[in-house]
Amino acid sequence: MENTATFLTIKQAAQQVNKSEQTIRRLVKQHAKTSHIQVEQTPKGNTYLISQTFLAQQYPSQAEPLPAVITQVQVPEVAELQRQLAERDQTIQQLQNRLLEQNDVLNALTNQVNSQRIGRIEELLLSQNEQLGELQKRLPEPGEAPVLLAEPEPAKKGFWQRVFGK
Structure with a gap:
């Protein structure tokens, strides 16, 4: 059996493999009776610990760290992606501005239609009052x-009736 130094709490395991704590709890529940899971008694209840090596076996792609260094070949790609992202942000901003303008126009038209309706209703009321x-x-x-x-x-x-008088 492994020592406690290679076991992680559910929260630590979730952070290490970039999964939710609920996902790790489901994994613990599936393998609760195996040697990969340990249960510790605490005053607040049971705490489950999961083997770090078992976790790496279940989620191998998350266990490998991402490369921290960007190579010289990737620099132009990164610059191009940043440019595209800036263009996309600018387009989104323009579309949001157009949407706000159209909303203003729609509100103005709605107010105009409502004013016309109110005017017509007032005319009808005056006519009925005259009548x-x-x-x-x-x-x-x-x-x-x-x-x-x-x-x-x-x-x-x-x-x-004429003859008898009735």
Whole structure:
């Protein structure tokens, strides 16, 4: 069995292989009964430790460090990528500015349409108020006798009504 110096906590293991702690916990759970995983009793509960060599076997590409030195051949490529990135940033900025301008135009048009709608509604309300005023003028005053309409002519009596008088 390996000594505790080659075992890492879940947090240390996650940082070393650039994975989430949840990913390392799943790995620990799968191999909990093997010699690659150790359990330590702590006052707060169990702490799981994972073997550094086992971790390197599971995630070999993450265990290898990236080259720290850029070769002379890579310098022009890096400069070209930086130029392309600057162009892309500039394009994004231009598109954001255009989007803001279009948003301003859209807001102005919306305000104009709303103003027109409100004006039309006000016109309709004024027209209805005028019509109501005219109708109120036609109504009789409270003390006046109501204007009666002519009574309809009685219906002509039928033959039997004329004979028997009903």
